[in-house]
Amino acid sequence: MPEPIITLLTDFGAKDHYVGVMKGVILGINRSARLVDICHEIPPQDIRGAAYVLGTSYRYFPQGTIHLAVVDPGVGSERHGLIVKTDRYLFVGPDNGLFTMVYDLEKEVEVYKITESAHIPSEISSTFHGRDIFAPVAAHLSQGVPCSELGELISEPVRLNTLRPDSKGSILKGTIISMDRFGNLITNINRADFDNFVRQGRFEIVADDVVLDTVARTYSDASRGRMIALFGSSDYLELSTVMGSAAERLKLRVGDTISVRRVDEL
Amino acid sequence: MPEPIITLLTDFGAKDHYVGVMKGVILGINRSARLVDICHEIPPQDIRGAAYVLGTSYRYFPQGTIHLAVVDPGVGSERHGLIVKTDRYLFVGPDNGLFTMVYDLEKEVEVYKITESAHIPSEISSTFHGRDIFAPVAAHLSQGVPCSELGELISEPVRLNTLRPDSKGSILKGTIISMDRFGNLITNINRADFDNFVRQGRFEIVADDVVLDTVARTYSDASRGRMIALFGSSDYLELSTVMGSAAERLKLRVGDTISVRRVDEL
Amino acid sequence: MPEPIITLLTDFGAKDHYVGVMKGVILGINRSARLVDICHEIPPQDIRGAAYVLGTSYRYFPQGTIHLAVVDPGVGSERHGLIVKTDRYLFVGPDNGLFTMVYDLEKEVEVYKITESAHIPSEISSTFHGRDIFAPVAAHLSQGVPCSELGELISEPVRLNTLRPDSKGSILKGTIISMDRFGNLITNINRADFDNFVRQGRFEIVADDVVLDTVARTYSDASRGRMIALFGSSDYLELSTVMGSAAERLKLRVGDTISVRRVDEL
Numbered sequence: 195m196p197e198p199i200i201t202l203l204t205d206f207g208a209k210d211h212y213v214g215v216m217k218g219v220i221l222g223i224n225r226s227a228r229l230v231d232i233c234h235e236i237p238p239q240d241i242r243g244a245a246y247v248l249g250t251s252y253r254y255f256p257q258g259t260i261h262l263a264v265v266d267p268g269v270g271s272e273r274h275g276l277i278v279k280t281d282r283y284l285f286v287g288p289d290n291g292l293f294t295m296v297y298d299l300e301k302e303v304e305v306y307k308i309t310e311s312a313h314i315p316s317e318i319s320s321t322f323h324g325r326d327i328f329a330p331v332a333a334h335l336s337q338g339v340p341c342s343e344l345g346e347l348i349s350e351p352v353r354l355n356t357l358r359p360d361s362k363g364s365i366l367k368g369t370i371i372s373m374d375r376f377g378n379l380i381t382n383i384n385r386a387d388f389d390n391f392v393r394q395g396r397f398e399i400v401a402d403d404v405v406l407d408t409v410a411r412t413y414s415d416a417s418r419g420r421m422i423a424l425f426g427s428s429d430y431l432e433l434s435t436v437m438g439s440a441a442e443r444l445k446l447r448v449g450d451t452i453s454v455r456r457v458d459e460l
Numbered sequence: 461m462p463e464p465i466i467t468l469l470t471d472f473g474a475k476d477h478y479v480g481v482m483k484g485v486i487l488g489i490n491r492s493a494r495l496v497d498i499c500h501e502i503p504p505q506d507i508r509g510a511a512y513v514l515g516t517s518y519r520y521f522p523q524g525t526i527h528l529a530v531v532d533p534g535v536g537s538e539r540h541g542l543i544v545k546t547d548r549y550l551f552v553g554p555d556n557g558l559f560t561m562v563y564d565l566e567k568e569v570e571v572y573k574i575t576e577s578a579h580i581p582s583e584i585s586s587t588f589h590g591r592d593i594f595a596p597v598a599a600h601l602s603q604g605v606p607c608s609e610l611g612e613l614i615s616e617p618v619r620l621n622t623l624r625p626d627s628k629g630s631i632l633k634g635t636i637i638s639m640d641r642f643g644n645l646i647t648n649i650n651r652a653d654f655d656n657f658v659r660q661g662r663f664e665i666v667a668d669d670v671v672l673d674t675v676a677r678t679y680s681d682a683s684r685g686r687m688i689a690l691f692g693s694s695d696y697l698e699l700s701t702v703m704g705s706a707a708e709r710l711k712l713r714v715g716d717t718i719s720v721r722r723v724d725e726l
Numbered sequence: 727m728p729e730p731i732i733t734l735l736t737d738f739g740a741k742d743h744y745v746g747v748m749k750g751v752i753l754g755i756n757r758s759a760r761l762v763d764i765c766h767e768i769p770p771q772d773i774r775g776a777a778y779v780l781g782t783s784y785r786y787f788p789q790g791t792i793h794l795a796v797v798d799p800g801v802g803s804e805r806h807g808l809i810v811k812t813d814r815y816l817f818v819g820p821d822n823g824l825f826t827m828v829y830d831l832e833k834e835v836e837v838y839k840i841t842e843s844a845h846i847p848s849e850i851s852s853t854f855h856g857r858d859i860f861a862p863v864a865a866h867l868s869q870g871v872p873c874s875e876l877g878e879l880i881s882e883p884v885r886l887n888t889l890r891p892d893s894k895g896s897i898l899k900g901t902i903i904s905m906d907r908f909g910n911l912i913t914n915i916n917r918a919d920f921d922n923f924v925r926q927g928r929f930e931i932v933a934d935d936v937v938l939d940t941v942a943r944t945y946s947d948a949s950r951g952r953m954i955a956l957f958g959s960s961d962y963l964e965l966s967t968v969m970g971s972a973a974e975r976l977k978l979r980v981g982d983t984i985s986v987r988r989v990d991e992l
Contacts, residue, residue, distance in 0.1 A: 196757045201746065207501075207641035208474060208740060211517040212693075214467065214498035218520035221496070225462045225522060229496070230753070230761070232746035235739075238642050239703070251743045254750035254857070256757060267703065270678025320678035322693030325520070375739035376770050412802025412852035427744075427854030437771070437799065473767075473907035474740060477783040478959075480733065480764035484786035487762070491728045491788060495762070504908050505969070533969065536944025586944035588959030591786070 197228045198336035201255060203248055203263040204324065205236040212322070216262075216329040223333035230255075239267040241291050242354055243448065246371045246382070249295025249357075250428035252283060262332040263287040270320035275308035275327050276351060277341050284341075286332045288323070291354035298357075306345035313344055359383045366391045366454040368431065373448055377439025381452055383431040388454065396457040399423045401433050402444045407457070410434075463494045464602035467521060469514055469529040470590065471502040478588070482528075482595040489599035496521075505533040507557050508620055509714065512637045512648070515561025515623075516694035518549060528598040529553040536586035541574035541593050542617060543607050550607075552598045554589070557620035564623075572611035579610055625649045632657045632720040634697065639714055643705025647718055649697040654720065662723040665689045667699050668710045673723070676700075729760045730868035733787060735780055735795040736856065737768040744854070748794075748861040755865035762787075771799040773823050774886055775980065778903045778914070781827025781889075782960035784815060794864040795819035802852035807840035807859050808883060809873050816873075818864045820855070823886035830889075838877035845876055891915045898923045898986040900963065905980055909971025913984055915963040920986065928989040931955045933965050934976045939989070942966075 200220060206212040217229050232251050236244045244265040252261050266288045278285035278293050280300040285293055289307070297303055308314070308327060313334045318326040331344055359368040359382055368383040379401075388409075399406040401423075409431075410422040418437045421444075426432045433440045433452070446452070466486060472478040479500050486493050498517050502510045510531040518527050532554045544551035544559050546566040551559055555573070563569055574580070574593060579600045584592040597610055625634040625648055634649040645667075654675075665672040667689075675697075676688040684703045687710075692698045699706045699718070712718070732752060738744040745766050752759050764783050768776045776797040784793050798820045810817035810825050812832040817825055821839070829835055840846070840859060845866045850858040863876055891900040891914055900915040911933075920941075931938040933955075941963075942954040950969045953976075958964045965972045965984070978984070 199753060199757075201750075203743075203746075205641075208499070209501045210638075210640045211469075211499045211513045212640075214469075214496065215517050215520045217496050218467075218517065218522070218525075221465060221494075222520065222522040225465075225494075228753075228757075230746065230749050233740070233743045235741045247743045251747050251750065254747045254754065256750070256754040259750075268680060271680045319693045321690070325693060372742075374742045374744075375737075414800060414803045424853070427851045427857060471907075474765070475767045475907045476904075477735075477765045477779045478906075480735075480762065481783050481786045483762050484733075484783065484788070484791075487731060487760075488786065488788040491731075491760075534946060537946045585959045587956070591959060 197226045198224070199228045199230060199255060199259045200332050200336055201230045201232045201259060201261045202234070203232040203236070203244060203261065204234045205238050205240065205244065205265045206234050206324070208234060212324065216324050219325055219329040220333040223330060224336050227333060227336050236265055237448070239265065240448075241265055241267070242356055243372055245292050245294050245354055245357060248292065249299065250430070252285075252296065255283070257282045260284045260286065260332050260335055262328055263292050264324035264328055265292060266290070266323060269323050275323060275331070277306040277308060277331065277335070277345050279304040279306070279341050284335050286328050286335065289352050291352045293351065294354045294357055297351070297353065304341070305348055305351045306341045307348045308345040311344055313339060357382055359387055361391055364456040368452050368454070370446055370448050370450050370452065373441050377441040378426065378432045378434045379440050379444065379446055380426060380430050380432040383454065385425050385429045388431055391454060392456060398455045398457055399452065400455060401452040402446050404444065463492045464490070465494045465496060465521060465525045466598050466602055467496045467498045467525060467527045468500070469498040469502070469510060469527065470500045471504050471506065471510065471531045472500050472590070474500060478590065482590050485591055485595040486599040489596060490602050493599060493602050502531055503714070505531065506714075507531055507533070508622055509638055511558050511560050511620055511623060514558065515565065516696070518551075518562065521549070523548045526550045526552065526598050526601055528594055529558050530590035530594055531558060532556070532589060535589050541589060541597070543572040543574060543597065543601070543611050545570040545572070545607050550601050552594050552601065555618050557618045559617065560620045560623055563617070563619065570607070571614055571617045572607045573614045574611040577610055579605060623648055625653055627657055630722040634718050634720070636712055636714050636716050636718065639707050643707040644692065644698045644700045645706050645710065645712055646692060646696050646698040649720065651691050651695045654697055657720060658722060664721045664723055665718065666721065667718040668712050670710065729758045730756070731760045731762060731787060731791045732864050732868055733762045733764050733791060733793045734766070735764040735768070735776060735793065736766045737770050737772065737776065737797045738766050738856070740766060744856065748856050751857055751861040752865040755862060756868050759865060759868050768797055769980070771797065772980075773797050773799070774888055775904055777824050777826050777886055777889060780824065781831065782962070784828065787815070789814045792816045792818065792864050792867055794860055795824050796856040796860055797824060798822070798855060801855050807855060807863070809838040809840060809863065809867070809877050811836040811838070811873050816867050818860050818867065821884050823884045825883065826886045826889055829883070829885065836873070837880055837883045838873045839880045840877040843876055845871060889914055891919055893923055896988040900984050900986070902978055902980050902982050902984065905973050909973040910958065910964045910966045911972050911976065911978055912958060912962050912964040915986065917957050917961045920963055923986060924988060930987045930989055931984065932987060933984040934978050936976065
């Protein structure tokens with residue numbers, strides 16, 4: 195049996211020892227777990243950003259991977275902890291919408307609410323469930339403990355409804371959900387959304403004071419300093435400045451909107 | 461025999477390759493070592509901050525873990541290198557106070573000064589003992605080399621005396637020893653210090669211009685923007701702004717003091 | 727057979743999930759690969775900085791290590807992907823000069839241009855070859871697939887000519903190629919360059935408005951706040967402020983020049 199893989203995705207940052215402590219807890223339960231960081235620099239408490247990062251990352255890992263995700267502004271409140279089981283993966287984390295893209299993309303999904311059990315420490319802090327609940331649950335899952343021993347099935351997990359673009363007449367409104375370190379601004383409009391909307395007609399992408407009427411193929415498809423739109427590596431529409439930073443040029447930020455207009459209908 | 465775990469804690473940051481190089485050196489000596497990062501973003505040369513992070517992290521790892529800690533402003537000077545051995549763990553790093561909380565928290569502690577031996581390269585740089593001494597020593601320990609082959613027992617390692625709060629009459633003075641990425645300000649007053657001092661009486665926590673007379677249970681225990689005090693996940697008193705940053709609100713920084721006053725004695 | 731080691735060096739930063747996704751792809755092909763990060767905070771698209779970091783890191787890893795390096799401003803253009811094979815290591819990444827120091831330092835070097843093969847996915851994005859080409863190639867190499875099945879030998883890979891200092895009469899001109907998190911400014915002048923140039927005579931190191939006529943042994947070799955020059959842990963000349971930041975004191979940046987003058991010839 196190969197060593198189980200557990201990925202970690204949090205907003206804990208690299209400044210602190212919180213991620214290291216979660217890894218210690220996991221290895222204390224299952225020393226053979228293979229730990230892989232997806233990202234710990236999700237902006238603090240940005241559930242939508244984390245849902246996007248998780249949603250565009252998890253499928254690149256081998257079948258059987260356990261994805262542990264902790265962006266948890268409601269820690270210590272009444273929000274539940276979840277195990278999400280698909281035919282290929284397991285997910286562990288708080289019930290706050292973090293797994294919305296998983297619900298949308300996977301066909302067979304079972305959602306368990308984590309309940310008290312012998313697998314969870316009896317003393318639980320009210321501030322760090324990543325360490326006290328989610329890491330132990332992921333570690334026990336990696337040893338083959340079935341979901342039904344760790345929780346009970348529920349049918350209505352929390353979903354985010356701001357992860358999808360909005361279309362109204364000739365305008366498709368998208369939201370910037372991530373900015374990468376190159377200053378590329380990534381929207382929630384994926385290639386299928388875009389293609390279905392523009393139906394091979396003419397279009398304008400309007401972002402701040404910039405209007406673009408083509409989609410480039412890659413970052414080097416125009417001259418230095420030019421603003422372009424393209425579908426990034428996860429197939430979401432993004433705004434990019436060739437050899438520069440779109441974020442600096444546009445003054446748009448995560449949460450701001452951009453729009454696609456069908457031109458023939460103007 | 462399970463693969464040995466070696467954790468790494470440094471102030472080397474992620475900008476550089478120093479941590480990667482240490483890992484290469486360890487794997488060159490013991491390919492089966494399992495490497496886990498605790499934190500590399502300790503503020504440069506902040507021995508006290510590193511001592512706190514190590515002191516609140518190491519116990520979450522399984523017995524037998526080797527903790528390698530390198531925050532080393534005195535590299536190249538006469539300061540010693542140490543191996544600290546407790547009944548559960550081994551620690552490797554410079555003798556500058558980094559292990560103060562380990563000395564305080566563990567019952568059986570043996571401290572070895574690292575000496576020249578066949579296990580250490582004969583050519584040692586004067587600027588990077590993490591690579592040339594501490595990583596090789598940790599790697600050899602992980603292969604079962606006994607401490608006595610790597611160093612000799614000493615009795616008076618360097619200790620920091622600024623890790624504990626100060627009480628004087630009705631006032632307990634604490635110091636902010638860490639700020640996490642959420643802007644929470646973590647003091648050196650732990651729950652036992654606090655309980656012993658206030659003895660269930662009334663109290664005031666004074667931080668900059670803010671006075672608090674209760675301790676909250678968790679971060680969501682007050683409305684957005686309110687300042688609260690609570691015991692964080694490591695059981696140290698911290699100042700927090702609900703859904704915000706206490707560090708921005710208070711203008712206090714690491715090294716600044718806060719105080720707890722017994723009110724009945726005012 | 728020991729588990730193969732694959733290191734990762736990129737300019738992807740910690741903010742995003744790109745590195746995590748590459749690791750998922752590798753583990754999907756070879757679950758037993760041991761992944762070690764060298765650095766992901768190379769300044770965006772700084773090929774020279776990455777070449778230096780790789781060149782001063784790779785030799786610390788055990789024989790047989792596969793070094794995967796992706797700093798790739800030309801992704802999606804006609805630049806090739808490479809496998810570089812030496813008698814001890816394999817390297818995978820774009821053909822843009824990233825491996826210049828490897829070509830200079832290693833004796834036996836074979837360079838392969840990555841070609842289409844059954845080992846590479848047929849659908850390749852035009853923006854993320856790290857995920858779609860380089861990670862799969864590194865993973866297949868770690869399983870023992872020979873270079874000749876993944877590419878074909880070429881003789882003229884791209885080299886950077888800005889990695890070496892320039893001497894002209896009594897002046898040796900160097901360039902700052904890296905700034906570490908302590909604010910040390912690292913030049914491209916290594917100890918051999920320096921020794922060959924000054925030939926044990928008197929010298930002056932001129933950096934901005936500072937002139938130094940000695941080389942210190944270690945960072946604590948002068949009093950706090952003093953500017954010193956020394957050979958760092960990789961044996962390159964660097965400028966350092968004792969317990970401070972040379973970068974703040976000097977206002978020099980990566981890309982700026984410093985010079986060494988032979989004084990007897992002034």
